[in-house]
Amino acid sequence: MSPLGTDLTPTDQGAAPLPVVVVTGLSGAGLSTALKSLEDLGYEAVDNLRLSLFRALLTQAHDRPLVVGIDSRTRDFDPPALAAAIEEMRGRPELKVRLLFMDASDEVLQRRYTETRRPHPLGLDRPVLDGVARERSLLQPLKDTADEVMDTSDLSIHDARRHLAGAFGLEVTPRLQVFVTSFSYRHGVPREADLVFDVRFLENPHYVPELRPLTGLDRPVQDYIRQDPDYAGFFERLTALLGPLLPRYVREGKHYLTIAIGCTGGKHRSVFLTHGLATWLAERGYKVVEAHRELDRKGMARPAGARDGGQPGDAPGGGLVGETPGERR
Template sequence: MTGTRDLPFPAAPAPEPRRLVLVTGMSGAGMSVALKALEDLGYESVDNLRLSLVPALVEQGEASRRPLAIVIDSRTRDFSADAFIDHIEALTAHPDLEVRLLFLDCGDEVLQRRFTETRRRHPLAVDRPVPDGIQRERALLNPLRERADVTVDTTHLSIHDLRRLLAGHFALDAQPALQVFITSFSFRLGLPREADLVFDVRFLTNPHWDPELRPMSGLDEPVAARVAGDPDFPAFFRNLTDLLRPLLPRYNQEGKSYLTIAVGCTGGRHRSVYVAERLAAWLRDLGVKVGLTHRDLERSGPRPG
């Protein structure tokens, strides 16, 4: 047994950093839904925690190393954007933590409607009109929005789409392969703020001007045939896929886990819906995990699409 003291022993692999997601954003933008979605993904969740208690909570969980999601927003008694950023920087410097800041945003009109419909008081406008509270909160939170690692605008998102987006960004068992989310949309109703890439297909033949096709959508075969029959469509779609093919592995190499591609037309009903469907099918044939939604299809009606 001589010489056993000199045998090299392999060092134990270092544990992966513990995941910590800090959630903030505009009141009414869906923070409760986001926290529940993260909890369903396997995170321990804590709502409305005071900033001063964050370090102690993180230290208490070191033994279990369970991923942690914390909502900290303007309801918190000692809330301050500057203090919040200071805490984020301190936590980020900890080698055993992987810290990400999620900011949930939403359009002012939609926020006001949500508060009106639920008859809730805005936390920053207890004795004032809701719009005053929204503007005050937006100014207060702007530094955090600029600092966020992930920003999600929920103005036009369903609860299902929000949960799917969060799963793409924060799933604990996510594979290293890039996940892609495709949405069609109407330019009349605004750009999807969460989009990484936006493609405008308003140059294609518009089925809206055919009375028989107008009530249909890009999901219907007659509309699909009309759009695909545009003389410029084959070259356009070939160029689009030629553009995306080399980009996807590069995004993956850079560590981007989720890519949102938006395809827009005038009404979000015909051309963009068909192109989004074709693009999703092409990506699936490549083995890419794809989510697909048509943001404005149900709202568009028989408008120019």
């Protein structure tokens, strides 16, 4: 018998393809969060599935979409064989199979394991980074064929759930969900950003003593930036670019887009532009979530900036808070 199982009778060819998400990736990168989030979206979750049962599971009749977790904990785990099985299942018209690969930087993975004081599953008697390196090499064939690679290095659980809802939501006619965030270049560009805009050319309110303690959500700072002779033209050109661009993303099947706007400190100019762009997008019917990375880290964000149920305070930096690597991976 093939290690991938025996062929079963396909599901009804006349029905809409069954959505199937296979979740794999690096231990500690947020696989538990992905499975739980997709289950909350309406998927039936099957975790730690033996590879020999993969084909049998997918070719059974199901009354709701599936999310399947297969990773290095699995007894017969074989990345090249799993990649081949997924590619085979992608060819079946009754299935819509997508592979989600969860990733994070070595530094973040090491910190998560250190904080939980648990060993890496592939390096029980070795330093954490040795286990990470071994697993990263082992999983490369799956990462190369993934439909979605989700880097959680700078994501909170709330950010991860928003991203997963945008990428794998089950709406019949899904809208493009846009996540707009401000950031500081001092702390790096958000890894998940699809589009990045630099507004450091605008006059900096930081050098005005009475404006320094305020943020881009405060009216005096907003009025100061509006007075910059280049502000109005830039915002007009930015929206003129995005206006025709976003519908094209929808036509190409993209349902989640992250726009990041950065300045030096991530407190004044980028915050104001992010808030303005989120407002502009919401007025045009887009599903928008607004956040401010540096304000969130400092506890300065206010719920008034939230859109579509999200709050700026939902997105603290530092990874998937609440994910315990050793409890699952």
